[in-house]
Amino acid sequence: MAGSTNSIVYLATGLAAKGHNIYMGCRVESELYQRLQGSQVHLVAMTFKGKTDTDNMKQIRDTVILYNIQLINCQSSIDRYTAIFAKWLFRLDVLVVHTRRQLPKSTGGFLQNAFYNKGADKVVAVSAQVKKALIKLGIKENKVAVIYNGTPTAKYATIDERKVDQLKNQYAINGNDVVIGSVSRFKEHNEMLQALAYIDQRLKVFLIGISKNVVDKEILQSVSQKHDIIFIEKVSNDEALHFLKLLKINILPSLMEGLSQSLLEAMALGTPVIATAALGNLDLIADEENGLLFKSKDIKGLSEAIKRLLTDKALREKLIANGKETALVKFNINNTIAGYEQLFKRMIATRQELKQN
Numbered sequence: 001m002a003g004s005t006n007s008i009v010y011l012a013t014g015l016a017a018k019g020h021n022i023y024m025g026c027r028v029e030s031e032l033y034q035r036l037q038g039s040q041v042h043l044v045a046m047t048f049k050g051k052t053d054t055d056n057m058k059q060i061r062d063t064v065i066l067y068n069i070q071l072i073n074c075q076s077s078i079d080r081y082t083a084i085f086a087k088w089l090f091r092l093d094v095l096v097v098h099t100r101r102q103l104p105k106s107t108g109g110f111l112q113n114a115f116y117n118k119g120a121d122k123v124v125a126v127s128a129q130v131k132k133a134l135i136k137l138g139i140k141e142n143k144v145a146v147i148y149n150g151t152p153t154a155k156y157a158t159i160d161e162r163k164v165d166q167l168k169n170q171y172a173i174n175g176n177d178v179v180i181g182s183v184s185r186f187k188e189h190n191e192m193l194q195a196l197a198y199i200d201q202r203l204k205v206f207l208i209g210i211s212k213n214v215v216d217k218e219i220l221q222s223v224s225q226k227h228d229i230i231f232i233e234k235v236s237n238d239e240a241l242h243f244l245k246l247l248k249i250n251i252l253p254s255l256m257e258g259l260s261q262s263l264l265e266a267m268a269l270g271t272p273v274i275a276t277a278a279l280g281n282l283d284l285i286a287d288e289e290n291g292l293l294f295k296s297k298d299i300k301g302l303s304e305a306i307k308r309l310l311t312d313k314a315l316r317e318k319l320i321a322n323g324k325e326t327a328l329v330k331f332n333i334n335n336t337i338a339g340y341e342q343l344f345k346r347m348i349a350t351r352q353e354l355k356q357n
Contacts, residue, residue: 003261004101006237007126007149008075009035014152014337016040023067025059025079042067051081060086064094070348071095073124073340084119095347099124101149101258103133103279113138122347124340126258127280145343148283149259150336153328156268158238164245171230173204173246178310180249181206183240183262186214188253188276191299196223198303201310203227208235208243244269249309255296257281264331267291267323272316274305284331288315290322 009032016022017040025046026032036043046059060083063069072087072094074080080098087096098120116123117140125131126149135141173179180203182192189210196205205227212220212231223229235243240262244250250266252275257263259280266273267290275281277293285291292309294302309316 003149004075005032005035006261007101008032010150010152010333011337011340012036012041013039014333015341018337018341020341021067023063023069025063048076048078048082051078052085053078053082056082057086057089061090061092064092069094070351071097071344073344074098074120075101080116080120084115087119095121095351097122097124097344097347099126100130100134101126103130103256103258110138117143122343124343127283129279129282130258133279147336147339147343148331149261149264149280150331150333151261151264151268151327152333153268155241156328159241159245159269161245163242167242167246171204171206177204178202178248179204179206179246180251180306180310181208181243181247182210182251182253183208183244183266184210184252184254184260186210188255188296190216190219191253191297191302192251193219193223193229194299195302195306196227198300199226199306205229206232206243206247208232208240241265241269244271247271249274249306251302251306252276252281253302254281255279259284259331263291264327268327270320270324272309272319273323274302274309284326286322289318290326291319 012022012024023042023044024032024036025044027048028045033043044063047053047056049056072083074083074096083096086092087094096119098116100123120143123134123139123144125134125144125146128146131144131146134144178201182189189207193215196203207229210231211233220229244266250262250271250273252260252263252273254276255278257280263273263275263284273285273291275285275291275293276296278296281293285293287293292305294305
């Protein structure tokens with residue numbers, strides 16, 4: 001489960017719980033559709049076959065007209081295009097807001113930037129670092145608002161220690177084992193594996209959400225002689241949380257995070273975190289206060305960070321306490337939902353005032 005999927009679910013259900021009429025357009029076969037069934041969010045089946053999917057444009061048109069939609073919040077690279085095209089082609093009286101959750105993959109360019117700047121009424125960046133990246137690529141600064149990702153406190157009450165014990169039995173984890181890992185799709189995880197080569201203490205290393213086939217085979221073969229590397233390609237969000245409870249350290253080697261749900265989850269559960277000093281990680285982690293940061297490609301620096309967290313009890317306790325405060329208070333999902341609600345209300349009110357004048 002990608003962190004972005006969780007973030008969208010939290011936002012949609014949170015706004016719906018506050019009394020707003022929320023309609024979610026998504027593929028019927030998608031995880032998002034399945035997760036939102038039975039919720040207060042109204043589901044609308046859409047295709048999203050590509051950026052020029054005319055069927056999707058018509059679906060957006062019909063949804064806007066049928067349900068009197070005032071604002072569309074685009075969450076993916078496809079609907080950022082189809083929503084704008086639908087608005088222009090069918091002269092829809094609707095606001096369009098883009099949410100950008102990670103480092104933009106595109107290098108921009110005149111035409112793309114002109115399209116976004118003209119077609120989107122506002123762009124929400126999930127961290128200050130994502131906003132900087134968007135502006136650098138050519139999005140107008142006055143178009144971009146920062147609303148941080150958040151995590152819901154309630155979901156951590158569902159942790160079942162019996163499930164944690166079952167995982168320990170399943171993977172033969174005993175009291176002498178030191179377990180670390182990463183809960184993430186594949187990113188810069190070869191750097192993590194390389195760093196393990198500098199650690200003499202034998203570790204059990206869980207790579208959760210990653211296939212063995214995507215990592216560098218030579219690096220894996222070398223490090224597997226020193227440590228036990230366990231790949232778990234697919235897990236539910238609930239399972240991922242229970243795996244986090246096994247870890248003494250959660251490592252996120254990534255250069256593209258907007259604001260990581262995986263890091264927030266680990267911090268909320270009292271698992272110290274190490275992450276690449278890049279993009280949204282810099283908004284979330286204050287080095288040596290609530291987590292540790294390492295520079296990209298600094299393999300020895302990452303290995304030293306791991307060693308510190310395995311041996312320095314005082315540092316661990318400090319990071320655990322501050323990490324919980326960061327995740328459960330500063331980056332609580334209620335702050336995220338309130339931020340979107342205030343932005344959307346303000347935009348809709350401004351539009352109505354302009355019409356009246």
